[in-house]
Amino acid sequence: MIKFDKPTNLNGSELLSELQAVGIVLDITTQAPLIDGNGDLWLYINQSDEDKVEAVVAAHNGTTVAPQPSIEDKLASVGLNLLDLKLALGL
Numbered sequence: 001m002i003k004f005d006k007p008t009n010l011n012g013s014e015l016l017s018e019l020q021a022v023g024i025v026l027d028i029t030t031q032a033p034l035i036d037g038n039g040d041l042w043l044y045i046n047q048s049d050e051d052k053v054e055a056v057v058a059a060h061n062g063t064t065v066a067p068q069p070s071i072e073d074k075l076a077s078v079g080l081n082l083l084d085l086k087l088a089l090g091l
Helices: 012-021 047-059 071-077 082-089
Strands: 002-005 040-043
Touching: 002 047, 012 047, 040 047, 071 082
Parallel strands: none
Antiparallel strands: 002 040
8 A cells, every 4th residue: 555645636536547547457346545634545556556656646637526417328327228218209
């Protein structure tokens, strides 16, 4: 477990995607990232990856607003898709 400075705008899922893009895959089901009482970010990574992860964490500026769901996302939330809707409306 290695300590990093927590980014100001931390978005966990975006950070995990950014790390994955440089070849660092974290198994969050067994070793979830941790933010301690001092505001430090702790990640379970190999010591050999520390410099690569440090660069990604330092450059991270996550979005703080949840993205708007698409029409497809909204339909999927009720078990439908666009084709189902069109058929139901006779289009």
